[in-house]
Amino acid sequence: MPKRNTIYGSDRTNLMWTLVGKILDAGSIPVQELADIFDLSYDEIERAVRTIGVTETGGPFDQHPFMVNYEALAEGIAEFNDYPLDLQVPRLSSHQAATISAGLRYLASVPGFTLVDEVTALLALMEVTSAEPPVKTIDFVTGSVDSDVDILRGALTAGKAVSFSYINGAGVRSDRVIEPLRLESIEPIWYLRGYDQGRGKVLAFRLDRMDNVQVIDQEVTDEARSAEISEEIYIANDTDHIVTVDVLPEAYSLISEFAANDPSSKQTGTKRVTIRVRELNVLGPVIASYGGFATVVAPPEAIAAVRDFALRGLGEAADSIEVE
Secondary structure, three states: OOOEOOOOHHHHHHHHHHHHHHHHHHOOEEHHHHHHHHOEOHHHHHHHHHHHOOOOOOOOHHHOOOEEOHHHHHOOEEOEEEOOOOOOOOOEOHHHHHHHHHHHHHHHHOOOOOOHHHHHHHHHHHHHHEOOOOOOOOOOOOOHHHHHHHHHHHHHHHOEEEEEEEEOOOOOEEEEEEEEEEEEEEOOEEEEEEEEOOOOEEEEEEHHHEEEEEEEEEEOOHHHHOOOOOOOOOOOOOOOEEEEEEEOHHHOHHHHHOOOEOOOOOOOOOEEEEEEEOOHHHHHHHHHOOOOOEEEEEOHHHHHHHHHHHHHHOOOOOOOOOOO
């Protein structure tokens, strides 16, 4: 069957831009080879290549993006003298590679992550494609919170209750048996939402305050599964104390932990927020845990509670200094 000598319309346009890709990929390719690839006549391919060099592309005539080498074309070779495309494969700098590598290594360290082999292969590929000698990599060691996340995920999958020791905001330790319902991270803090049979409701527990987490042979009940889980970590009560706190960026997690009211439009810097607490005696340990990056400014009794906690920590008795 004879090869077609002429194609028209969109077929011709599609042929031209496909030829561009083939020529760029090869650098230089015989017209006859292109004719064989596209099952067209030699003359049709030659005309299409010539047309590429004079096709309007939005710029002046002498600035066409693909400058056909007509002398080579006369000898049966399709190639371009010039084009504005950078066909070099981009390569990562050492800093880019180190940043991506750190993120991948952290991802591989997350408990329960199942694609470690794929991450390892990608890290090896990055070492090959980096333009500069590799810099020292960053390794991550699984901590206790990470281990607890893994255990709790297992309990959630199996539908089993968990036991653990817990230190609340006031520094009081207690042993708990909870039916786990959800794990969530509000950076940088992990929380367990679980049903407390004794209280008959869902509570939130910070994983960094949990110890000796174990899965026990107790099924999660239908009562727990049907319990309502609030979108807020902290559930407010009418009897809560309203406390005003100045919070630096290093303590922004306090805002999410206490569902703080943040009227400030500032994205960074010190924010003045209000939080709700059930008992003022929890304020001392909470504020102290932020290492000076959170400061209670009102009401006076809240300031006094934090001051008294600090004095006890120093081995001093609270004095009679009046707090305004």
